[in-house]
Amino acid sequence: MRATSFIHPLLALVLSPLMLGVINRTKAWFAGRCGQPVLQAYYDLSKLLRKGAVYSRTTTWVFRAGPIVGLAAVLEATALVPLGGEPAPLAFTGDLILLAYVLGLMRFFTVAAALDTGSSFEGMGASREVTFSALAEPALLLGLAAVARLTGSLSLSGMYAAMSLETWRQAGPVLALVTAALMVVLLAENARLPVDDPNTHLELTMIHEVMVLDHSGPDLAFILYGAALKLWVLAALLVGLLLPVRTGNAWLDVGAALGGMFAVAVAVGVVESSMARLRLLRVPQLLVGAGALVALALILTLR
Amino acid sequence: MTVLLVAVAVLVCSGLAALLASGSPRAATALGAGGAVVACVIGLIAAVPFLFGTPAESLRLAWNVPYGTFFVEVDALSAFFLLPIFGLSALAAVYGTEYLQAWRGRKSPGATWFFYNFLVASMVLVVLARNGVLFLVAWETMALTSYFLVTLDHEQDSVREAGWTYLVASHLGTAFLLAMFVLLGRSSGSLDFDRYSSANASALFLLALVGFGTKAGFMPLHVWLPEAHPAAPSHVSALMSGVMIKMGIYGLLRTLTFLGPPPAWWGWVLIGVGLTSGVLGVLFALAQHDLKRLLAYHSVENIGIIALGLGVGLVGVSNGSPVLAVLGFGGGLLHVLNHALFKGLLFLGAGSVLHGAGTREIDHLGGLAKRMPWTAATFLVGAVAISGLPPLNGFVSEFLIYLGAFNGVTQRAGVAVPLLAAIAGLALIGGLAAACFTKAFGVVFLGEPRSEHAARAHEAGAAMRWPMALLAVGCALIGFCAPFVVRSLASVLPLVSGLAPETVGEKLADAVAPLRFVIAGSVAFLVLVAGLAWARRRLLRGRTMAETVTWDCGYAQPSARMQYTASSFAQPLTTLFAPLLRTRCKLTAPEGYFPRAASLSTETPDAARVALYEPAFSGVGWVLARMRWLQQGRIQLYVLYIALTLLVLLVWKLG
Incomplete structure (x- = not known):
């Protein structure tokens, strides 16, 4: 483990709420509005952390544990x-499996906390x-399997360290397919358009926002921060594929990747501004489509 | 060896003693359960050393049965399967002492404990037996004793029906095993395991797959599982699902040791079987409304995961890739142990719910976490573990299988396709299992009670709580001591994979290295949880913490009936997979401006039963009904049949 290994987690901890600000600014720009401050997510977090909390009488300790376990898992x-x-x-070898399952753990407890309120919403x-x-x-794990097959490494760090512009030259179509699939996974997992609308709070169409309706105060702050980190984590997977800049200088490489992260945020903003939410019945088709893209990518790697 | 046979003797004697003491329920329970616990503790102490390098021991006695010898042996593979047998049987016996109180005055506990102890003894003999006849005798005893336990409530039609299905399925499976043993022993003229030859290996493999697969519950041979598990008393369901179906896996593995080097297609077949059982098992589980039926389908799913692991291992052996073999077999074997722990725990939890609330209908439950905090907490541990989530044990075994598959995908192009299917299948199974267990835990234990039963539920007593708590601790322990547990497979894997112990040790060390990091992550996770919990408490100190009704968008009178139910929770997934599930839906839609009544009921019958077995069995019944004219009831005619048959045989033999 090198000291520079800790650059990324520190950046994630500090900068992940900024991603939300960039997305919102992009959307405001498209709509011709001024939009909220770029740092709005930080203001929200500090406000929520200073508040008390309201709990439903229906809930148990599971409801209180949900945000804590969720944030710990995404950390x-x-x-x-x-x-x-x-x-x-x-x-380590196989850390990509742990990544997928840790996110699963986060989801398990968010869902359990949502069911604990006994609300139909x-x-x-x-x-x-x-x-x-x-x-x-399956789309996420198969996508990573395709990258693992290309780079011959079974650890995320090894896979991404082996990525370079040369890899794109050799296996461009595979990487393009995987990138597209991972983008769909990112949008779906982070409850962004066209799967879920992060702006609606009281419609029957939403997914993530409605699960956390009853949380308040520090609990909601944990959830908000956890969601920002999850967006950061999946965006980092995408950026590692899209922008494999290798100058040999750690600060330059990380700087380029950081630029990539905010480019992804802008891209998410563009998608959200230019698309409508899909009908819920269509979402499975989109996700299975992402699975089909990685399957195609894998077939290409097997030639 | 002797000590293990003493454990079997204690089981048999205490079972008989319980039967004799039927007059006094208290004495029968004490003798039966006490004997089971003592025997299991003795057995555990005797079995563990064989996992850690003690050489195999055997005992061969003459036996007055054609082709039979009383030939028993304990090696690392047997010892590995003895662990869950003894461990879970002891805990389920303790649980049973309280659980069976509900039958007091109606059923004699003597007979129940007699069958229970004989079931445990027969399972021990199954893994010890090294002679075909002895094995089949133990196998039949296991089937019959468990049949009598399943039909404890034989006054109910549904239970008799379930028992009948189980009995028929069991015996059809045994028929295949009989054929397999006859084939195995034909060339050497002996049914002792150490004299078997591996001629016709592929035919033998298929016979074993069907025969043992029926017991294990491979799709579509699983039909008896979702019938028998809900019908049996819960501690018996735990034992059957946690351990007894694993005897099928044991049998398959033991058979593989006779058959010599496997061709590649065996691995492909097992991966295919694993994928079918895994995905369909969890999908049918999602569609169920009965808590124990749901758990039974999850057994099918987990057997599928085990088969996937063994399939990956076989692909590794046939391709000369020791990494794949070690990781695949290792993951599959560890999942056997893990599934015994968390499925045992979940069935005991379901029993506790049935005991406390009086119903297994998920949609009639709700809010039990408040009234049954122990059961809720331990059930949650089991639910997280069975969903394969870190930091518990389910993740460790799935991680090994994944790692094997990923290794194969990156290193070898020839086997990439089945392994990629395994990865995709495991990922889908993982996601669906999480969906199913958030449903089971969330709807049963969280929210508001949906019925009077649930509102008046009571927590189980100490004898039922402690076994559940210990199993939950076991799930966490394997999760956190994964390297140690995985390394203890070093003596088992050479037996099933045919690799040299040195190679296995080397590859296991490679597998253990990432597990250390997983545990480092899990410890960090726990520290983070503790830290965040402390931070939350600190932040909220001295601030207002109000309690109110659940926010329902301004609606001030939310009722329990407005909650999402198990059916509505699973509806998007069941609709998505409707072509596979064929759920039957009865809907009375609300009509007019002032609708009076509306109702919706769904039922998902087993597809294999409806599409495969019912037509087949009614066909057999039809044919047999046509042959009834043979049955005249006249002795003279029957004697004529015998004479004619003998004559035909004589002519055939002479000619």
Whole structure:
């Protein structure tokens, strides 16, 4: 483990809420509005952390444990993901499996906390969340399997360190397919358009926002921060593929990757501004489509 | 060896004693359960050393049965399967002492304990037996004793029906095993395991796959599982699902040791079987409304995961890739142990719910976490573990299988396709299992009670709580001591994979290295959870913490009936997979401006039963009904049949 390994987790901890600000700014720019401050997510977090909390009488300790376990799990995930060619603090053979399952743990407890309120709204969101994530998981793992096959490494840090512009020259189509699939997974897992609308709070169409309706105060702050980190983690997977800049200088590489992260945020903003939310019945088709893309990528790697 | 046979003797004697003491329920329970616990502790102490390098021991006695010898042996593979047998049987026996109280006055506990102890003894003999006849005798005893336990409530039609299905399935499976043993022993003229030859290996493999697969519950041979598990008393369901179906896996592995080097297609077949059982098992589980039926389908799913692991291992052996073999077999074997722990725990939890709330209908439950905190907490541990999530044991075994598959995908192009299918299948199974267990845990234990039963539920007593707590601790222990547990497979893997112990040790060390990091991550995770919990408490100190109704968008009178139910929670997934599930839906839609009544009921019958077995069995019944004219009831005619048959045989033999 190198000291530079800790650059990425620290950056993630500090900068992940900024991603939300960049996405919102992009959307405001498209809509011709001024938009909220770029640092709005930080203001929200500090406000929520200073508040008390309201709990439903229906809930039990599971409801209170949900945000804590969720945030702890996504923090563990952050420690698994490399950025800019630097290895992650926790890098080992098969860490990509742990990454997928740690995110699964986060989801399990978010869903359990949602069901603990006994609300039909939250039940609805929970039901959709588990449906879509069950379909997104094979796409994520198979996508990473394709990259593993290309680079011959079974650890995220090894896989991403082996990526370079040369890899794109040799296996461009495979990487393009995997990138597209991972983008779909990112949008679905982070409850962004066209799968879920992060802006609506009281419609029957939403997934993530409705699951956390009853959380308040520090609990909601944990959830908000956890969601920002999850977006960061999946975006880092994408950036590692898209921008394999290897100058040999750790700071330059990480800087380039950081630029990539915010480019992904802008891209998410562009998608959200230019698309409508899909009908819920169409979402499984989108996710299975992502699975088909990685399957195609894998067939290409097997030639 | 002797000590293990003493354990079997204690089981048999205490079972008989319990039967004799039927007059006094208290004495029968004490003798039966006490004997089971004592025997299991003795057995555990005797079995463990064989996992850690003690050489195999055997005992051969003459036996007055054609081709039979009383030939028993304990090696590392037997010892590995003895662990869950003894461990879970002891805990389930303790649980049973309280659980069976509900039958007091109606059923004699003597007979129940007699069958229970004989079931445990027969399972021990199954893994010890090294002679075909002895094995089949133990196998039949296991089937019959468990049949009598399943039909404890034989006054109910549904239970008799379930028992009948189980009995028929069991015996059809045994028929295949009989054929397999006859083939195995034909060339050497002996049914002792050490004299078997591996001629016709592929035919033998297929016979074993069907025969043992029926017991293990491979799709579509699983039909008896979702019937028998819900019908049996819960501690028996735990034992059957946690251990007894694994005897099928043991049998398959033991058979593989006779058959010599496997061709590649065996691995492909097992991966295919694993994928079918895994994915369909969890999908059918999602569609169930009965908690124990749901768990039974999850057994099918987990057997599928085990088969996937063994399939990956076989692919490794046939391709000369020791990494694949070690990781695949290792993951599959460890999942056997893990599934015994968490499925035992979940069935005991379901029993506790049935005991406390009086119903297994998920949609009639709800809010039990408040009234049954122990059961809820331990059930949650089991639910997280069975979903394969870190930091518990389910993740460790799935991780090994994944790692094997990923290794094969990156290193070898020839086997990439089945292994990629295994990865995709495991990922899908993982996601669907998480969906199913958030449903089971969330709807049963969280929210508001959906019925009077649930509102008046009570927590189980100490004898039922402690076994569940110990199993939950076991799930966590294997999760956190994974390297140690995986290394203890070093003596088992050479037996099943045919690799040299040195190679296995080397590859296991490679497998253990990443597990250390997984545990480092898990420890960090726990520290983070503790830290965040402390931070939350600190932040909320001195601030207002109000309690109110659940926010329902301004609606102030939420009722328990407005909650999402198990059916509505699973509906998106069951609709998505409707072509596979064929759920039957009865809907009375609300009509008019002032609708009076509306109702919706769904039922998902087993597809294999409806599409495969019912037509087949009614066909057999039809043919047999046509032959009834043979049965005249006249002795003279029957004697004529015998004479004619003998004559035909004589002519055939002479000619």
